[in-house]
Amino acid sequence: MVQYSNPQYDASFGALSDATRRGVLEQLASADASITALAEKFQMTLTGMKKHVGVLERAGLVRTEKVGRVRTCKLGLRGLEQEAAWIEEYRQLWSERFEELDNIVEELKLKEKANESK
Amino acid sequence: MVQYSNPQYDASFGALSDATRRGVLEQLASADASITALAEKFQMTLTGMKKHVGVLERAGLVRTEKVGRVRTCKLGLRGLEQEAAWIEEYRQLWSERFEELDNIVEELKLKEKANESK
DNA sequence: GCTATACTGAACCATATGGTACAGTATAGC
DNA sequence: GCTATACTGTACCATATGGTTCAGTATAGC
Structure with missing residues (x-):
């Protein structure tokens, strides 16, 4: 079962x-970048960008390393x-559920036909 | 390129x-449910659960249909x-990026060996 | 050592989120 | 028609989010 x-995941x-x-x-997928560079690219204050990077870091999606004055942001290890995997598992359940509905619809159609031919 | x-996605x-x-x-993947049933299962007020269902509905992940007094919640059509797809594309970029880093590391190792053998 | 750059931290703001309570409306069933 | 059930809507609350400004601190480079 999917673990919620x-x-x-939160x-x-x-x-x-x-x-x-x-x-x-996306940016970090093509190249590492400093907080300043990211702030410029996304037209935001340094402080604002630092918060976003913090969120990504806490989620384990980004790592950062400070060398001298510059903090370089890289993709995280995960x-x-x-x-x-969560989404794939969900999608599996989802499609099973819809297949099931399809089957029920099919069944109803068959019953209808059976009634018609009476 | 991944569209951000x-x-x-938000x-x-x-x-x-x-x-x-x-x-x-998850629940809806196994069976449709009313707001009341969901509220009970997740130990929450009706109003609270209705808000969650609203969020899921606005995201297109859940559909609801009211028959009589009961609003039944079902999985959405998407x-x-x-x-x-977004995540897969990202994972692709992510692994390419790490391969790239691996290559750089390999290269550095080779250079080191070359220097050692001098 | 001075100055510019790069970040950091704290305070603030508006709005969103995740929950509640409570009052109201609509329907099911006797 | 009465009553219980199922939702709906509004108001409220505490905290989080996404941003800002401004005042630091630390380092790079002349």
Whole structure:
């Protein structure tokens, strides 16, 4: 069964629910970046961007490392495997459920035909 | 490229970021349920559960239909296909990025060996 | 050592979220 | 028609979110 009470999912799906943060992940997928660079790219104050990075970091989707004055942001060590698995499992249940409904509809149609031919 | 500025994702990932709502989706995957039944199962007031159902409905993950006094909640017509696709695409980029890093590490190791043998 | 850059922290703001209570409306069933 | 049930709507509350400003601190580079 799909596990739903999981703070990890709260954090990661929550992190993904914001367009800026999805954008940051995309950016980091092509190259590491400093907070300043990200703030400029997404037209936001440094402080604002730092908060977003904090959210991503707490969700384990981003790592950061400070060298000198510059904090460099990189992709985290986890790559949404578990979240992908949750969704896939859900999709499985979802499609089973709809197949089931299809079967019921089919059954009803057959019964109808049987009645007609009486 | 992964598309990040998408209100659909805001809504669906936001909906998935709450344990109760993930639980409701699970429940509905096995059987339709009324608001009252869901509220009881998740130990919450009717009003509270109705809000959660509203969030899921706005995200397109749940449909509801009122017959008589009872509003029945069912799985929505979309089954997180797009969200699964977003995550898969991201995971692709993520693993490419890590392969790239692996290559760089390999290269550095080779250079080191070359220096050692001098 | 001075100055510019890069971040950090605290305070603030508006709005959203996750919950409640309580009063109302509509329907099911005797 | 009365009563219980099932929802609906509004108001309220505490806390979180997404942003800002402003005042620090620390480092890079001349």
